[in-house]
Amino acid sequence: MSGPLDNTMVIDFTRVLAGPYCTMILHNLGAEIIKIEKVVTGDDARSFGPFIDNRSAYFASLNYGKKSVALNLKNEDDLEQCKKLIEKADVVVENFRPGTMNKLGLGYNELKIKNPELIYAAISGFGHSGPESQEPAYDMIVQGRGGIMSLTGESDGTPVRVGASIGDITAGIYGAVGIISALFQRNKTGQGQKVDIAMLDCQVSILENAIARYVATGEIPGPLGSRHPSITPFQAFKTKDSWLIIAVGNEKHWEHFCQALNLTHLINSQLFGSNKKRTENQAKLEKIITKKTREYTAEKLLEVLKRHNVPCTKINSIADVLNDPQVIARNMIKDMDSIDGFKVAGNPIKMSKLTENYKAVRPPKIGEHNEEILNKYINSYNSSL
């Protein structure tokens, strides 16, 4: 592999999800990721199921291609070796509760004395400032507190979380933006800095037009099932067998949609002749459309609508996604070398000067790279004294 972060050395103290997701992105761009793991047990995620050949598939999906150095940071010699590695590092990433790295003697203010070019990135639930900085956080907590759960679900249903841990994941992606920005800035200034990412902040930043709608109208937005708040028809409809998403995004699509379903009398009708009217009369329109869509299987309706250039899609299961021809063509599902049958999501950042591995490199065993890494960096460190 060869990419923008070639020869960038990252010391990675992260565990479980937000942090490892961040360093997975850095790995996919060419960085060398050195996981510092607890001896014997390692990253907590190594014990999360499901397992393939006694190895955690959960762990593998986030830590492929990284290296592992097992150290006991409460042992003085090990801590010393860790500090020497950090002196050589471009980036340190951690997702402990704020203060933990300070207690270990590995806080940013300490580390930057010996390595002023170091970029230190901390990913935490609530950030390194503010009155609730120290509160424990899980994805579920920040999804609930950050507002997105109040927008997600059926309009008269029970609370629903987003089915992937986007509280962790968005923090991981934003962490990568911060780290790479700091690397770029260092080229100009010669100096490192601290990057401080809070999962809760990231949740607020993805609320999008919900904040604008609320401040402009005073109305608190709620969940709308599969519906778009201001475009109609733009939702899932029931067919004879399953659901189909139909996205009528403009008046041209509306015309085509009505033609496809023999509803041409609706095109310029009093009740549905504009998007504004359709949105006002959404419930009525949903009934009329559903009566039609129930006459088709999803497969057949998809074919009819595609022929009329109306944007639509089945709701893909994870099995469907793994077989989607466009997903496969983009190399977004990768096999893993040396673990038969295992697959991970590919890298969504396609760059003309990034040569990707076709397969994902398997994740490390705990401490697998102690010798390689300590020899490479600490020997060269000693010899440079």
Add this chain to the structure above:
Amino acid sequence: MSGPLDNTMVIDFTRVLAGPYCTMILHNLGAEIIKIEKVVTGDDARSFGPFIDNRSAYFASLNYGKKSVALNLKNEDDLEQCKKLIEKADVVVENFRPGTMNKLGLGYNELKIKNPELIYAAISGFGHSGPESQEPAYDMIVQGRGGIMSLTGESDGTPVRVGASIGDITAGIYGAVGIISALFQRNKTGQGQKVDIAMLDCQVSILENAIARYVATGEIPGPLGSRHPSITPFQAFKTKDSWLIIAVGNEKHWEHFCQALNLTHLINSQLFGSNKKRTENQAKLEKIITKKTREYTAEKLLEVLKRHNVPCTKINSIADVLNDPQVIARNMIKDMDSIDGFKVAGNPIKMSKLTENYKAVRPPKIGEHNEEILNKYINSYNSSL
């Protein structure tokens, strides 16, 4: 403002959401964002409600602090001026359907001849390669096709989209990662490159452990309401008045939780004595816990659980989020200068060498910066001949 992308000039052809979200991130890191807009109508999002003083709150929330140059790209003089601007640019960003920029004479292969250092980022629904590259895409379509909708919703309910447009938004954030990586790489190579981001790819990349679960077990994951698939109790519970999220992430929390609700007989019980058992017997446990939580108001239960150090939270509405003390302390809700009462989400990337504006700078009027920008870059261009 002063940050890592100071003196980075971005020519921004993007409209509506994924692209403008990406360049909003670049703005927040210090870049100069020059929106190239259609004369008279500008970015389509300028016509999206709600409105404050006849200005789109939707548009403002994504385009604050940017500059606007109105050009008719079908007019030869205007196109020429645009090309001259691009010769001076560090970055071009567009989110047209693949091929549109080529038709305008602004494809990457053409632009790089005069500006080999240019970074050209394209954000599209399905990417610039693959059999369905040309299909029309909306957030709703990629959410449905990318798998996340199959994981989100009540377990026996109707389809539910994620309540914010994360199809667009994750593509915007990943776009920023790609662009800044390319800027960093350019410092080493002196050369630009093309970045190609597909919304569908980004959806696949955030599925997280759902892919691992499926490939390891062969079981297709489905929606679970507010529940975590493998940790219990970790979900929303009904109280006397509203819902409360309780996140019992480990055995210590479980002990504290049982003590808080006078359920100590469950701690080491046959049915619920480990996370594995609790997950197997989730339905039974939910009934027992709900009987207890219904005795409390959400407010009171929150207080009791916090006192016992059990992670928990109310499900915040957008109004609640805007008043959350931690959100406010992190400057994650910003006022906008010169638009009274309007607020936008702040920048979640906190960096010690990034000085943020305390308020967001208002968005531009269509063509507001034609004179400033054309003078600055094209005059200096001419004089350098």
